[in-house]
Amino acid sequence: MHILFCSVGRRCELLKDFRKTLGRDAKIVVTDNSEVAPAMAFANRAYQVPLITDPGYIPMILDICKKEEIHAVTTLIDPEIALLAEHREEFEALGVVVLAPYTETAKLCFNKYEMYQFLIRHGIHTIKTYGTYEEFLTAYEKGEILLPVFVKPRMGSGSVGARKIETLALLKQVTDADESLMIQELMTGEDLDADVYVDTVSHKPVAIFSKRKLSTTIGGANKTISFKDERLFDFVKEVLGTMEFNGPLDMDFFYQDGKYYLSEINPRFGGAYLHAYGAGVDFIKLIQENVKGNTNPEQIGDYEEDVVMMMYDSVVIRKKKEIEAAIVSL
């Protein structure tokens, strides 16, 4: 299999997992805007590309697909997901499977407030969310929501800009200052997440791996432990049935008062997919079958509980000259 990872950045371990499953014959091609993207060191070929907002960007990615005879393409950064989705037909015309959701779903995942409205329309348990201070105030005065609340940007990924707000006055001040913020109920339950693979042929979720944060007595490091719950698996299927995903994705949840609440969906390989892989949930084999045109049988929950993942910092060290020499030109 020849696979292209766009905006590969620091995802070295993901590439190592691909190499482990696919073997030496696989061709791993990567791109990044920066030449100092550590994951380039684990690829067969690395291209330095313009920013994804550059008009020449997609034509260049398509050219790389042609030149490298790519079978599947995906991206590791959120703002690029909808871009790949929008150009799906051009990739498919070259025989390339696009491991990204269909356009509408891609856009929903990137705008958390629109996602909230969508989920509510479809009766899916999610976190109470308000698009403006006024909307929040109306609900607050009716007693539907309490302070403190959580504010976060409606676009964007991760926890950048997210914070807890204690008072109405401060809430007004921060939302006035930054219109991109939305207001959410402060969840106090356990946070969990699931890595899911949606088969690109059958369009059904065929693998789910769920894990929760491990409480630790010291340090705030990223440590998770696998668990299984049929109710969570059913909830995942209910959510995914309302949208059009394609390939790997990562879903965040809260578990509170005996119920699961969907928090957000990142429709790409999650940073902690490494845990699923290490516990034997191999999305890479599923991609391999899909690329051949085969559907994958359902293997949901096919892993052990109490498998622990502990993250740490690793490094790539290379001479500047070697880094420059390793970049391929089109």
Place this chain on the structure above:
Amino acid sequence: MHILFCSVGRRCELLKDFRKTLGRDAKIVVTDNSEVAPAMAFANRAYQVPLITDPGYIPMILDICKKEEIHAVTTLIDPEIALLAEHREEFEALGVVVLAPYTETAKLCFNKYEMYQFLIRHGIHTIKTYGTYEEFLTAYEKGEILLPVFVKPRMGSGSVGARKIETLALLKQVTDADESLMIQELMTGEDLDADVYVDTVSHKPVAIFSKRKLSTTIGGANKTISFKDERLFDFVKEVLGTMEFNGPLDMDFFYQDGKYYLSEINPRFGGAYLHAYGAGVDFIKLIQENVKGNTNPEQIGDYEEDVVMMMYDSVVIRKKKEIEAAIVSL
């Protein structure tokens, strides 16, 4: 060599480097308060220990040294450095080299305001620092310091609690609310750092590796590039001549208006020592010689420029049962 790493946490790559230099015959023993410390997976023996504030802590570490016939001990967390220093004689009575500075130096490094006063007394270029709002205000009114400034806790490590403050009113508010904060000149120059090894026999710095942050067009990831400057090496020697270090340490600097300014010293293996090791600056061999009672010849600047380090996330994955079974009991 038998080496003990206290509070080993996530320092997996450091342990891998030790294994690489020392070979299979070396015994790497580690402790941590948490049983889910990923670096335990790279040790020969791992002990779960009480918090460093527990009265039984040091006796237990000494017992481990006896049982494991340890030759050298060090810690990977800042609050433990002075503790090891204070008990140096008990370790030395067991034939254990303590890779930590002598007590007074250890305390200075942990209290950044006392360090500032010490550096000023010794005529060493450092960043203007004020212990209280009143002290700052006096200097501000004389025009000796401008806003914005930087506040950070006088104790503690890393950048936790550090932030830029724009106005006098806010500065008064935050320093009133948190007396642990000190006020520093906002440095706009380049930040650099150096990994240094102070020979434990000759008490001289014998190896220095310096690197600067690499400017990147995208992402805030940790990327550094090696450089050499005799003026920086001379400055390092000047600083170290005023204190009593012993073993590995990490120094942070700013370079502004053609001058180096010392920012802080962490007298332990820095998180980015991996860069030095990858560029061939092997402190582990130096420790090995010191443990044998030999001095090391000076090898300052013995590395190439333009060697790049790029950090990424890696993981340890193990079953909970295996983690529990791997913990050794005293």
